[in-house]
Amino acid sequence: MTQKIIINEVGPRDGLQNQSKLLSIDERLQLIRALVEANVDHIEVGAFVSPKAVPAMAGTDEVLQSLRGESENFSVLIPNQRGYELARQAGAKTVAMVLYASEGMAVKNVGMTKLRAEQDAEAILQCAKADGINVVATVSVAFECPFDGPTDPMIVFEAANKFLDLGVDNLVIADTIGAANPAQVAALMNRLVARNGAGKLTCHFHDTRALGMANVYAAVEAGIRRFDASISGLGGCPFAPGASGNIATEDAVMMLHAMGFETGIDLHRLMVASDLAETLTGAAPGSRAKAWLKPHLLKRAVA
Ligand code: COA
Ligand code: ZN
Secondary structure, three states, rough: OOEEEEEEEEEEHHHHHOOOOOOOOOHHHHHHHHHHHOOOOOOEEOOOOOOOOHHHOHHHHHHHHHOOOOOOEEEEEEEHHHHHHHHHHHOOOOOEEEEEEOOOHHHHHHHOOHHHHHHHHHHHHHHHHHHOOEEEEEEEEOOEEOOOEEEOHHHHHHHHHHHHOOOEEEEEEEEOOOOOOHHHHHHHHHHHHHHHOOOOOOEEEEEOOOHHHHHHHHHHHOEEEEEEHHHHHOOOOOOOOOOEEEEEEEHHHHHHHHHEEEEEOOOOHHHHHHHHHHHOOOOOOOOOOHHHHHHHHHHHHEE
């Protein structure tokens, strides 16, 4: 039986938030629709953050309203209670909140202590449960923090277990700056899977040091069946120096299909979405897979 892997596309959020060129609401919607055309059905479509802190995410309420009713699996990032309120009012069905494995990142990203951010997240989770909104919790800087250095895996393990026990719908282990290596990924994910099962776990990798696909492979071997990825490798966090693009969706999908997994994604149409991401931003790093896939897919189409 073919095993399914879910790709949660984060290009329209993690990808665009760091671009020097600001996309219009219409352009952001074009990119999301191109991804939907490629059968990408889990998409982080924006963020309810301060428009002063992240101008690229201003107008996420309009994005969400245009997509209203299209998918339960469209999510929005929220940094705090205010973000949750705005997301709820705009009709979000899934919110993604952020936990911090280091003090430095919590302070730089949202101006809170790590503990305060965790308490806020617990309160948001209770509200979301009452409101019938799904919650994804991301443990950021899970392997290394650009301010505080290497992360103690116990901190990540305990935070993840706590929020899974509290009932989040999904728990993301995020290598925010692309510092993880496959041995670390295997060690952490094996422990998390042994305690919690793999059903609610996701891995989020950046390809800063070309270890992205190796880390995906290590996580797959540990049983992980859901990954964040960004079209054309767009990405990087404006508050985390050194963070370059996320793993490219094309690279991950190509590798996983070649390994016999099913993602439901149409690679042909994914190339169209990837080209669009490059055209719109003018700065997408592009994926390694595209140069290989384009001639191969073409050959298959005419054969
Ligand atoms: N959405 C929109 N506006 C928000 C907001 C939210 N979620 N939370 C706070 N604000 C507004 C406040 O109303 C206030 O507005 P004002 O200046 O018009 O009065 C302003 O932002 C500042 O709020 P304050 O509570 O003093 O927070 P801050 O200046 O320390 O900023 C955050 C805190 C969280 C709003 C800001 O750091 C942020 O948006 N960070 C986003 C981080 C991010 O997206 N990182 C990448 C993903 S991990
Ligand atoms: Zn990221």
